[in-house]
Amino acid sequence: MEKKNNQERQQLYTDKYFEKGHLLLKIRQFLISIVGWLAVIIPILITITSFWASFDNRIPHIWSYHEGIYEIKFIGILLIFLWIMTTIFSISMTLIQNRKRDRVVEQWPTFNPINQKKRKQTIDNFIDQRFGNQEFRENVKTYDVQPEQNLDTHQIQKLYAQNNLDEINKE
Known part of the structure; x- marks a missing residue:
């Protein structure tokens, strides 16, 4: 301390x-x-x-x-x-x-708050699988990202679409 x-x-x-x-x-x-x-x-x-x-x-x-x-x-x-x-x-x-x-x-939120919580949980799980748990990531001094760990273009949007959390493309 x-x-x-x-x-x-x-x-x-x-x-x-x-x-x-x-x-x-x-x-x-x-x-x-x-x-x-x-x-x-x-x-x-x-x-x-x-x-x-x-x-x-x-x-x-x-x-x-x-x-x-x-x-x-x-x-x-x-x-x-x-x-x-x-x-x-x-x-x-x-x-x-x-x-x-x-x-x-100042109207009702322009996003679905329930889906927002699901989206946060989905992205947290994805990051934990890809880069290790949160405690490990916050306490490690250096971390080398392997080439296969790099995110593809629009990978997060695709992840949301797989879990039916893509609010932008819903009509």
């Missing part, structure tokens, strides 16, 4: 940043992250300030190219249009899925 607990507690990864020491690594990674955030924030601030300055003369003009202002307006309109389309799609898909769930999923 103690061995099992040790395996559960085993750390599967290491990161020198969170270990004691490695001060230069921590400083270097901190500086790199600050530079990365500045590379994201500064262009956004410049763009917002420049766009705002085109409407308010009190704001300093970092750049005032008319093409740039036009592009920002175009992207803004495009993003608003895409947000509206995404909202319409999300709401309509939610309504469709809720309606489908109410009509199909």
Whole structure:
């Protein structure tokens, strides 16, 4: 039992940043992250300030190219249009899925629960015959499957059909 607990507690990864020491690594990674955030924030601030300055003369003009202002307006309109389309799609898909769930999923089960138990028992017996009992399969460390033990295509469906448990083909 103690061995099992040790395996559960085993750390599967290491990161020198969170270990004691490695001060230069921590400083270097901190500086790199600050530079990365500045590379994201500064262009956004410049763009917002420049766009705002085109409407308010009190704001300093970092750049005032008319093409740039036009592009920002175009992207803004495009993003608003895409947000509206995404909202319409999300709401309509939610309504469709809720309606489908109410009509199909929450009705009586779409499978025969009695046959489902028989199917489980049939497949359990088949697997026990083919690969050994469940206790053996769960406790063995390695198991080599012999070529004759491989499952044929549609073998499970054929097994269900032999036992009259094939609900799909019944009409």
